[in-house]
Every structure is written in structure tokens, then in C-alpha cells.
Amino acid sequence: MGNTGSNNNCNRNTSKNAIATIVSDTVNGYVLFHQCDSTKPVSVLFNLNGPKNETHAIHIHQYGDLRKGCESLGPHFNPTNTTHGSIYYHNMPRHAGDLINNIDFNNNGLFKFMYEDYTISLYNYSKCILGRSIVIHKGIDDLGLGQGAKKEESLKTGNAGGRIACGVIGLCEWEHF
Numbered sequence: 137m138g139n140t141g142s143n144n145n146c147n148r149n150t151s152k153n154a155i156a157t158i159v160s161d162t163v164n165g166y167v168l169f170h171q172c173d174s175t176k177p178v179s180v181l182f183n184l185n186g187p188k189n190e191t192h193a194i195h196i197h198q199y200g201d202l203r204k205g206c207e208s209l210g211p212h213f214n215p216t217n218t219t220h221g222s223i224y225y226h227n228m229p230r231h232a233g234d235l236i237n238n239i240d241f242n243n244n245g246l247f248k249f250m251y252e253d254y255t256i257s258l259y260n261y262s263k264c265i266l267g268r269s270i271v272i273h274k275g276i277d278d279l280g281l282g283q284g285a286k287k288e289e290s291l292k293t294g295n296a297g298g299r300i301a302c303g304v305i306g307l308c309e310w311e312h313f
């Protein structure tokens with residue numbers, strides 16, 4: 137979870153916040169991002185409602201283009217041109233957009249969680265996520281561990297299946313969390 141108290145040292149004038157609002161038939165809520173300055177990790181806060189006791193894949197995808205709904209948002213955000221993976225396996229490559237791979241809705245249909253991500257940025261670098269998107273999938277991300285016939289797609293998408301909800305990541309007002 138990292139040191140959330142570090143935000144107390146944030147310069148409010150130079151820190152950045154961004155949000156993706158999710159509105160759909162199945163999943164609703166938001167993913168909020170905060171970064172104190174370009175040298176710090178991005179705090180990512182999930183506050184989502186969805187189907188009770190279900191797990192669904194979640195990623196940052198490359199584009200913010202909703203002309204064909206979630207389908208036109210492109211593949212996983214991948215500025216370093218690597219294979220799909222997971223933050224839980226530090227010795228393996230992962231896409232910058234892989235986030236925490238999956239969200240687990242509890243028996244009230246809630247998922248609230250925060251962590252710090254060092255592979256994305258809200259500042260103007262190649263890893264900047266502003267104008268990109270959040271996509272939530274029908275299935276479960278296999279963390280890049282798929283074998284046999286599942287292996288090739290595992291290293292691209294984690295075999296996460298279709299897209300059930302999405303939202304574009306845009307700037308928002310400063311918020312302490």
C-alpha cells in the first residue's frame with residue numbers, strides 16, 4: 137500500500153489528479169489517480185460497484201476513443217513494448233497498463249482499494265496515462281501465466297475476455313487521499 141502519508145508533503149500546485157468515471161449496466165464508480173510530482177509513484181484508488189462475489193480484469197488501455205464504445209480503446213497501454221504480466225511478479229515483464237490485473241467485488245458488490253504504481257505517470261512522459269482509458273473485462277486476467285493454447289493470448293491480454301465497462305482518464309480537481 138505504500139506511504140499514503142507522503143501526500144501530506146505534496147505541493148498542491150504541482151501535484152496532479154486524474155479520474156476515470158465508469159458508468160455501465162454492470163460496473164459503476166471511478167478510478168482516481170494522484171501523483172505528488174513527476175518523481176513520485178501514482179497513487180491509484182479504486183471505488184467501484186459491480187456483480188457480487190465476482191472477479192473481473194481491469195487495465196489501462198491505450199486510447200481514449202469511445203466512438204465504438206469500449207471496443208475502440210485499443211490494447212493494453214504498453215509504452216515499453218513488452219509482454220502482458222502482473223505487478224505481483226516483479227521479475228517478469230508487464231504492461232504499464234496492467235494495474236493490479238483484477239478487481240474482486242465483495243458480497244456487497246463493492247471493490248475499494250488503493251496502491252502505488254511506479255510504471256505510470258500523470259506528467260508528460262512516455263508513460264503518461266492522461267487521455268487513455270480504464271477497461272473492465274468479462275473474465276479474469278490470468279496474469280500472463282497461461283500455458284498451452286492459452287499462452288499466446290495470455291502474454292497479450294491475460295485472456296481477460298470481452299469488455300463490459302470503460303471510462304476515459306481525464307484531469308480532475310486536487311483531492312487528498
Ligand SMILES: [Cu+2]
Pocket residue numbers: 193194195196197212271272273296
Ligand atoms: Cu484490458
Ligand SMILES: [Zn+2]
Pocket residue numbers: 195212219220221230231233234292293294
Ligand atoms: Zn497487459
